[in-house]
Amino acid sequence: xxxxxxxxxxxxxxxxxxxxxxxxxxxxxxxxxxxxxxxxxxxxxxxxxxxxxxxxxxxxxxxxxxxxxxxxxxxxxxxxxxxxxxxxxxxxxxxxxxxxxxxxxxxxxxxxxxxxxxxxxxxxxxxxxxxxxxxxxxxxxxxxxxxxxxxxxxxxxxxxxxxxxxxxxxxxxxxxxxxxxxxxxxxxxxxxxxxxxxxxxxxxxxxxxxxxxxxxxxxxxxxxxxxxxxxxxxxxxxxxxxxxxxxxxxxxxxxxxxxxxxxxxxxxxxxxxxxxxxxxxxxxxxxxxxxxxxxxxxxxxxxxxxxxxxxxxxxxxxxxxxxxxxxxxxxxxxxxxxxxxxxxxxxxxxxxxxxxxxxxxxxxxxxxxxxxxxxxxxxxxxxxxxxxxxxxxx
Amino acid sequence: xxxxxxxxxxxxxxxxxxxxxxxxxxxxxxxxxxxxxxxxxxxxxxxxxxxxxxxxxxxxxxxxxxxxxxxxxxxxxxxxxxxxxxxxxxxxxxxxxxxxxxxxxxxxxxxxxxxxxxxxxxxxxxxxxxxxxxxxxxxxxxxxxxxxxxxxxxxxxxxxxxxxxxxxxxxxxxxxxxxxxxxxxxxxxxxxxxxxxxxxxxxxxxxxxxxxxxxxxxxxxxxxxxxxxxxxxxxxxxxxxxxxxxxxxxxxxxxxxxxxxxxxxxxxxxxxxxxxxxxxxxxxxxxxxxxxxxxxxxxxxxxxxxxxxxxxxxxxxxxxxxxxxxxxxxxxxxxxxxxxxxxxxxxxxxxxxxxxxxxxxxxxxxxxxxxxxxxxxxxxxxxxxxxxxxxxxx
Numbered sequence: 001x002x003x004x005x006x007x008x009x010x011x012x013x014x015x016x017x018x019x020x021x022x023x024x025x026x027x028x029x030x031x032x033x034x035x036x037x038x039x040x041x042x043x044x045x046x047x048x049x050x051x052x053x054x055x056x057x058x059x060x061x062x063x064x065x066x067x068x069x070x071x072x073x074x075x076x077x078x079x080x081x082x083x084x085x086x087x088x089x090x091x092x093x094x095x096x097x098x099x100x101x102x103x104x105x106x107x108x109x110x111x112x113x114x115x116x117x118x119x120x121x122x123x124x125x126x127x128x129x130x131x132x133x134x135x136x137x138x139x140x141x142x143x144x145x146x147x148x149x150x151x152x153x154x155x156x157x158x159x160x161x162x163x164x165x166x167x168x169x170x171x172x173x174x175x176x177x178x179x180x181x182x183x184x185x186x187x188x189x190x191x192x193x194x195x196x197x198x199x200x201x202x203x204x205x206x207x208x209x210x211x212x213x214x215x216x217x218x219x220x221x222x223x224x225x226x227x228x229x230x231x232x233x234x235x236x237x238x239x240x241x242x243x244x245x246x247x248x249x250x251x252x253x254x255x256x257x258x259x260x261x262x263x264x265x266x267x268x269x270x271x272x273x274x275x276x277x278x279x280x281x282x283x284x285x286x287x288x289x290x291x292x293x294x295x296x297x298x299x300x301x302x303x304x305x306x307x308x309x310x311x312x313x314x315x316x317x318x319x320x321x322x323x324x325x326x327x328x329x330x331x332x333x334x335x336x337x338x339x340x341x342x343x344x345x346x347x348x349x350x351x352x353x354x355x356x357x358x359x360x361x362x363x364x365x366x367x368x369x370x371x372x373x374x375x376x377x378x379x380x381x382x383x384x385x386x387x388x389x390x391x392x393x394x
Numbered sequence: 395x396x397x398x399x400x401x402x403x404x405x406x407x408x409x410x411x412x413x414x415x416x417x418x419x420x421x422x423x424x425x426x427x428x429x430x431x432x433x434x435x436x437x438x439x440x441x442x443x444x445x446x447x448x449x450x451x452x453x454x455x456x457x458x459x460x461x462x463x464x465x466x467x468x469x470x471x472x473x474x475x476x477x478x479x480x481x482x483x484x485x486x487x488x489x490x491x492x493x494x495x496x497x498x499x500x501x502x503x504x505x506x507x508x509x510x511x512x513x514x515x516x517x518x519x520x521x522x523x524x525x526x527x528x529x530x531x532x533x534x535x536x537x538x539x540x541x542x543x544x545x546x547x548x549x550x551x552x553x554x555x556x557x558x559x560x561x562x563x564x565x566x567x568x569x570x571x572x573x574x575x576x577x578x579x580x581x582x583x584x585x586x587x588x589x590x591x592x593x594x595x596x597x598x599x600x601x602x603x604x605x606x607x608x609x610x611x612x613x614x615x616x617x618x619x620x621x622x623x624x625x626x627x628x629x630x631x632x633x634x635x636x637x638x639x640x641x642x643x644x645x646x647x648x649x650x651x652x653x654x655x656x657x658x659x660x661x662x663x664x665x666x667x668x669x670x671x672x673x674x675x676x677x678x679x680x681x682x683x684x685x686x687x688x689x690x691x692x693x694x695x696x697x698x699x700x701x702x703x704x705x706x707x708x709x710x711x712x713x714x715x716x717x718x719x720x721x722x723x724x725x726x727x728x729x730x731x732x733x734x735x736x737x738x739x740x741x742x743x744x745x746x747x748x749x750x751x752x753x754x755x756x757x758x759x760x761x762x763x764x765x766x767x768x769x770x771x772x773x774x775x776x777x778x779x780x781x782x783x784x785x786x787x788x
Contacts, residue, residue, distance in 0.1 A: 020732060021663075085710065152676070261416050277550075313528060
């Protein structure tokens, strides 16, 4: 097996220390990832609580690409080892050799990882590292609906402004048709969209929730939307979430970064870099939130917020590709087919742009006046002299 | 060179996609990490803004340990590649072969990484992964004192309750003796302890800071301490920070996790696991904060808070080692020499313990009545029947 010879290479390093309690795992060389085929896929599906399948291109002929492939296997092997006691199966499905199995299982995107839980398929289209994958799978193992019991837990709920959240008020967990519909809807979005429920009158009152009502919170918005329709069926909820899933301001996360990036708007993304832990970055983010709140009903606007702290290995790559300084907040338009980009010049000012300045700029982006292709023309337009654009490519 | 043959193995995997803009780096196989010795160390020190040296045990004879060593080199090589345009040098210092150089450079702990910036040495004793190291080095490159200019930045400052922070109010950046002393002190703690300054009267007023006064914020405390002494010299500030560095409640972070773990209290740590993103975990953390606030003057109490979300690869290792369920909040005593542990039983209750319950338990830990050695005796003590202990080892 290809992994045998590479054993322990993926390991994080811990030199001998006197203290115990913080031992990072080393890959122990044992094969845990199955080679899935027509003969064993049904058994694998039955056997585990979760089955996690990597749907990959045929193993390449070139040495360099083979090593990359082995690396993927190692990521899966280490993940399988770390989660050994959690009843999760792992396997590889070859897009060419196992085409039939892939079709039967409903695997679609080569390079994605699919998790089978009960009768559902969950696609993972994030950073393929053991950290991210372990965290993702642990989230999938949890209950899809989290119960909010008291005022303190409600505070925790209210702090999660970065996430899409739904919360419903129900009579109780058992024998409640409304709650069951809510729960079944939640399973379709786990772990990407968070579902909460409360059975507590005072929590419901605080949220202005009537019995069997469900609120939808868009990230960074202050007021929730109330889901229309009564009684709410599973499909009502699913439909509503699908329609409102693309938020006006969405944070890029390792667990679904490629999915978000693929969900571009006519080939471009408006990208904002802001380090939340940094006073400047925090201030810029607050301005962005204001802009998002003012424009939450514009279906053509979705700003991708990237906190460079979450992606240390990509920070310098972005600085090079986009020719921007990520020690400072930045906002720009990125063409996702060639990574060509245009950035709002904020370097000359002591102060960050106001929400109004940003809205003007965004309007110009959406109307095409600011774009990554014909920047020279734009620079000559006297109407737009209230800000200067930095041109980074050509 | 050992790394040549392993090129691109460390790479994070990205399969061919139509979109551009999120390319994780693959190690390109180029050697960037220097083999430091008597002939080249001075030149290396002069040449770079930062010099980052890994002080390691002699390369081991066994194949398995050699692979681990090569892995460390790969972590450094990938870090060097990612930070290529940042003027940072990287090198390895062999504790045996380069003992003289190590002594001249002041390297002390084998297995640590030392960063040279101007005339200072900064020790990195954290998780040796490229992510953590890149983030750490980018932090070291920033200015050690961050300026708070306005009310919005002040809000960012006030949100950082997890960090040890100092903030001073000064006349201005230049030709101000007080500010210079503050800045020089800050350099000694960068990037572990955050230093802020303001030159703005209204910001200072909001913080009740007089001119040339410095406040020290212990993590999770509501009120800062005012640094005594006037005028405050660099050494006054350094001394004060050294004395107050070990917080009553401190969060474990990848960047200095081994340093914190080594800083035990008589061979034990009180460890609390709580996932801040989880309503239960959030509630428990709020109780812990109350306990910490009530006991901030007790020099014998320091609780290590671990958010399992920050350490996905260690979560199941901790569950196995400590025999606890980390989907729920936990608090226990860990013996750092053998990882033996005792945990407060919170499984039978619907409700989490109150701050008073926790304080009683902590008192029993500090007095030795709860300990990892003689738990059976304790279980028989009728005085302590207000809670039950789970015994995990014996």
